[in-house]
Amino acid sequence: xxxxxxxxxxxxxxxxxxxxxxxxxxxxxxxxxxxxxxxxxxxxxxxxxxxxxxxxxxxxxxxxxxxxxxxxxxxxxxxxxxxxxxxxxxxxxxxxxxxxxxxxxxxxxxxxxxxxxxxxxxxxxxxxxxxxxxxxxxxxxxxxxxxxxxxxxxxxxxxxxxxxxxxxxxxxxxxxxxxxxxxxxxxxxxxxxxxxxxxxxxxxxxxxxxxxxxxxxxxxxxxxxxxxxxxxxxxxxxxxxxxxxxxxxxxxxxxxxxxxxxxxxxxxxxxxxxxxxxxxxxxxxxxxxxxxxxxxxxxxxxx
Amino acid sequence: xxxxxxxxxxxxxxxxxxxxxxxxxxxxxxxxxxxxxxxxxxxxxxxxxxxxxxxxxxxxxxxxxxxxxxxxxxxxxxxxxxxxxxxxxxxxxxxxxxxxxxxxxxxxxxxxxxxxxxxxxxxxxxxxxxxxxxxxxxxxxxxxxxxxxxxxxxxxxxxxxxxxxxxxxxxxxxxxxxxxxxxxxxxxxxxxxxxxxxxxxxxxxxxxxxxxxxxxxxxxxxxxxxxxxxxxxxxxxxxxxxxxxxxxxxxxxxxxxxxxxxxxxxxxxxxxxxxxxxxxxxxxxxxxxxxxxxxxxxxxxxxxxxxxxxxxxxxxxxxxxxxxxxxxxxxxxxxxxxxxxxxxxxxxxxxxx
Ligand SMILES: Nc1ncnc2c1ncn2[C@@H]1O[C@H](COP(=O)(O)OP(=O)(O)OP(=O)(O)O)[C@@H](O)[C@H]1O
Ligand SMILES: [Mg+2]
Numbered sequence: 280x281x282x283x284x285x286x287x288x289x290x291x292x293x294x295x296x297x298x299x300x301x302x303x304x305x306x307x308x309x310x311x312x313x314x315x316x317x318x319x320x321x322x323x324x325x326x327x328x329x330x331x332x333x334x335x336x337x338x339x340x341x342x343x344x345x346x347x348x349x350x351x352x353x354x355x356x357x358x359x360x361x362x363x364x365x366x367x368x369x370x371x372x373x374x375x376x377x378x379x380x381x382x383x384x385x386x387x388x389x390x391x392x393x394x395x396x397x398x399x400x401x402x403x404x405x406x407x408x409x410x411x412x413x414x415x416x417x418x419x420x421x422x423x424x425x426x427x428x429x430x431x432x433x434x435x436x437x438x439x440x441x442x443x444x445x446x447x448x449x450x451x452x453x454x455x456x457x458x459x460x461x462x463x464x465x466x467x468x469x470x471x472x473x474x475x476x477x478x479x480x481x482x483x484x485x486x487x488x489x490x491x492x493x494x495x496x497x498x499x500x501x502x503x504x505x506x507x508x509x510x511x512x513x514x515x516x517x518x519x520x521x522x523x524x525x526x527x528x529x530x531x532x533x534x535x536x537x538x539x540x541x542x543x544x545x546x547x548x549x550x551x552x553x554x555x556x557x558x559x560x561x562x563x564x565x566x567x568x569x570x571x572x573x574x575x576x577x578x579x580x581x582x
Numbered sequence: 583x584x585x586x587x588x589x590x591x592x593x594x595x596x597x598x599x600x601x602x603x604x605x606x607x608x609x610x611x612x613x614x615x616x617x618x619x620x621x622x623x624x625x626x627x628x629x630x631x632x633x634x635x636x637x638x639x640x641x642x643x644x645x646x647x648x649x650x651x652x653x654x655x656x657x658x659x660x661x662x663x664x665x666x667x668x669x670x671x672x673x674x675x676x677x678x679x680x681x682x683x684x685x686x687x688x689x690x691x692x693x694x695x696x697x698x699x700x701x702x703x704x705x706x707x708x709x710x711x712x713x714x715x716x717x718x719x720x721x722x723x724x725x726x727x728x729x730x731x732x733x734x735x736x737x738x739x740x741x742x743x744x745x746x747x748x749x750x751x752x753x754x755x756x757x758x759x760x761x762x763x764x765x766x767x768x769x770x771x772x773x774x775x776x777x778x779x780x781x782x783x784x785x786x787x788x789x790x791x792x793x794x795x796x797x798x799x800x801x802x803x804x805x806x807x808x809x810x811x812x813x814x815x816x817x818x819x820x821x822x823x824x825x826x827x828x829x830x831x832x833x834x835x836x837x838x839x840x841x842x843x844x845x846x847x848x849x850x851x852x853x854x855x856x857x858x859x860x861x862x863x864x865x866x867x868x869x870x871x872x873x874x875x876x877x878x879x880x881x882x883x884x885x886x887x888x889x890x891x892x893x894x895x896x897x898x899x900x901x902x903x904x905x906x907x908x909x910x911x912x913x914x915x916x917x918x919x920x921x922x923x924x925x926x927x928x929x930x931x932x933x934x935x
Contacts, residue, residue, distance in 0.1 A: 476667030480725075482654040483632060483661040484681035484732060494680070498671040579714060580670040 326560065332553035345554035353531065358558065361516055361533040364447060368454035369511035375455070376462020377504065384470040397467065400460035407457050412524030415453045419444045445526045453525055454515045461514065462507055469503035469577065499580055506573035509566040516563055533559055585610035585768050586631070586736060591640035593626050600626050602792045604640070611766040613759070615779040618789035619815070624772040627789075628738050631770060633657045644735055660729030660767075662739040666721040668713040674700070674724050675709040681732035699727040702761065719750040726758065730765060737762070737769040743778065755782060776816050780804060788812045805861070810932045813859045820865075820901045821932070822858040826850050832926065834858075837897025841874040844926040857932055864928035865903035867892070867914070873925045876901075880918045894920060 336342045348354070383393040406414075418425045421438055429435045443449055473496055481491040519534035528535055533555060540552030584607045591604040601623040608614055616624040629635040631642060633654035641650045649657055668677050678699050682692045700706045703723040713721055722742055729737060742758070743751045759782045762769050773779050779786045780800040788795040788803060788811070796808040807813035813821065824834040824841075829850045832843035836858075843858070850856060878896035890913045894901045901922065905913075914920065 474665070474667060476663045476665055477669060479632075479634060479654070480661060480663065480667045480669070480728075481680070481684075482634075483657070483659050483734075483738075484728070485655050485658075485684045486680070487655060490684055495669050495671065580712075 329553050329556050329560075332550055333557040335550055337548075337550060345550050346557075348551050349554055349558055354533075354536065354555070357531045357533045357536045358562075360447070360531060362562070364451050364454070364532065365512045365516040367447075367451045368458050368515045369508050371451065371455050372458025372462050372511045373504065373508040376459045376507075377466055379459065380463045380466040380470055384467060396463065400463040402460075404457050404460040404464055407518060408520035409524040411453060411456060412521050415444060415449075415456070415525060419449070419452070445529055447530070450522055450525060450530060450532075453521060454518065458511050458515060461511060465507045465510070466503060469500060473499065499577070502573040502577035502580075506570045506577070509570040509573070513563045513566045513570070516566075517559065583610055584608070585612075585645055587641075587643040588627075588631070589641045589643065591627065591630060591637045591642070593623070593630065593635060594638045600792050601630075601637075604794060606787060606794070606797065608768060608770070609784075610768055613762055613769045613771065613782060613784045615771045615773055615783040615786045616789055617773060617776060617779040617786050617816075618795075619774055622789045623792040624774075624789055625740055628740055628770060628772050631736065632659050632661055632738055658732075658735045660732065660734035660737045662722070662725050662729050662737070662742045664741045664745055666713070666718065666725045666745075668721055668725055668728070670713055673710050673712055674705070674716075677713070677724055678727045678731050680728060685732060695731055699731050703727045703757075718746050719754060722746065722754065723757070726761070730761070730767065735768065737767045738772075739769065740772045741774070742771075744773075744775070751778075758782070780816070788815060790815070806930060807859060807932060810857060813932045818862050818902055820860040820862065820899075820903075822860060822896075822899050822901070822929075824856045824858050826852055826854045826856055828852070836876060837899060839876055839896075841876065841929070842926050843929045843931065847931065850931075859930045859932050860901070860924060860928055862891070862902045862904045864924050865901065866923045867903070867905065867920050868923060873923050874929070876922045878920060878922060880914055880916055880920055883913050883916060885913060894922060896922070 333345050334341055334343070336344065349358075379396065382388065383396055415423075417423055419437070420426065421444075423444070426437050429437055444453070477495055477499075478488075478491050481495055486494070517534065519538060522530065522532055523535055523538060526535070528539065537552055537555045537559070540548055540555060586606075586608040588604050588606040588608075591601060592599065593601040604627055606614070616627060618624055626635060630637050633649070633652055633656075637650060641648055643649065644657075669680065672680065675696050678696045679692045682695055687695070696709070697706070700709055703726060705720060705723055705727075708716065708720065708724075713724070716724070722745075726742075739758070743754055746754065755778060758771075771779075771782060780803070783800055785797060785799055786803050787797050790811045796803060796812045798806070798808075803812065803816055807816060807819065810821070813819045822836050824836045826847060827833040827835055827840070829847040829852065832846050834841060834843065834847070834856060847856070876896050878894040878901070880892060881895045881900065882893035884891040884893075885907070888907055890905050890907055892903050892905065892914065894903065903922070907913075
């Protein structure tokens, strides 16, 4: 009882302090309340629910069977294909995105190019899901515009080369559509952070351009490069609508398998679905944590 | 012995002539400042010496060798930037070692030299810190050590102190100068701070709009400004509007009051207007028998502690003068009539160019 009494007495003893603090504190917190509510309802609670579900059988008893079922060959292969596609699209996105970003930041291209690329990247990096899937079907599908144009104008049959939009590489290329712009968006500020004076200082100290890149620019950039690649990985690992819209269930990747478990067709096993999702959370989580660690490191340097 | 020669340097960007005919010979071990207001071409000239800009016209010679077309990494110059520009991914020791490593020195040699350098900048304990863990002043010391570790032929500093606060600026200024003297390294120092230039330099190049206005020792620049620009840019100079009465005897009038200059005003016609410069510290209150005398009214008194700055109106001329604080007598009051005394030797005519 003593603590609250003291606390109550304080405002009369020192009126100036609580008076100044009271009005600002709650208002500032009020602003972030929607965020916390949102995070709680759509992130935290579902995650907890999902984790709990992964350790239960359909009758609600504790079990490790769902996790054991993850080791089934078709599930392992689904994870594996997902990881491969995500890695391929992340590496491809990182490579081409880095080249694009470097081209607009470092070299004397016309001034309008950079804002144009940035605006396009902002839009394209958010273009995913069913619209993207259909856009690619309409261009690179068996009857897609580009496919048809190639064969009628150049006599080149894309599909005879073994290419198929409904395949591993088809999906990877489709993902690249948002992966490359995302890399551009994230890497451009990092490249801007390379100060002109670093290069000049290294030159006056006798370094060649190659030595500058090897000893300064690249070490400064690599946390951003690697971190962003991990972010791209997580980004495509979690993509479901694009994959589903594009390949239906022909390609056995985790998100589609998961979708099948939850949707309730023949494979329906909700708790196995939770376990699948848990596995994805772990993988995505790990790559995100690594991303954050690397990012903090590079930001510390670039202060 | 002349070590660095800038011979007729010009730099033109498009149609904009940023540097106009820059001629300068620098002795080995000399400390030269480029002083001027923002945009007058100081950095551009310095960057031509470093090799980052190629002169549109003119040549640069170091120790008799033409280096105009040489790349920056071939020139053996050390450079210190306003923004420190330490490599963020390297520790202090690695930063200082960079130039030595690139030059292919042995690890043992590098270690010794880095140790010496850190000793020299008085930061031996910070060898393993990263730049982001240090204050601006410490970073700039390290940048200095990095620049001189390779024993460059010329040290170039571009406003190295302007990002630091006043106190550190003064102490680092002294350190740079001491270090430069000890090592005897030929140095060009860019600044827009006249106090920095006056206190550090062997010679100062005052620049304005891409032109060299005057080259001289701090003493010459301060006491014998060649142009009106130099006169107004360096120190608080009083400019008096005078009319010539007898050029050969140096007799003139200021606001109808007759005074004279020590030097004859040869070539100036009788009755012509003339601008005269007079340093605040050359003026005394109370007329002397032998020197010049002007009568005026005190318009303002600023008590600055050790120094009292007094403004006196003489017709449409306003003069500023500094007197030392005298604990025994309070400064004069505004509105008081005063006689000002100064010697003819302290009056200099300045050209309007
Ligand atoms: N690459 C460039 N292209 C066109 N104009 C330039 C370029 N670099 C400098 N200038 C111009 O040249 C002039 C002199 O620039 P400089 O940087 O040499 O001035 P400064 O004396 O160092 O000034 P500050 O004290 O502001 O650093 C400025 O008007 C500037 O706009
Ligand atoms: Mg400058």
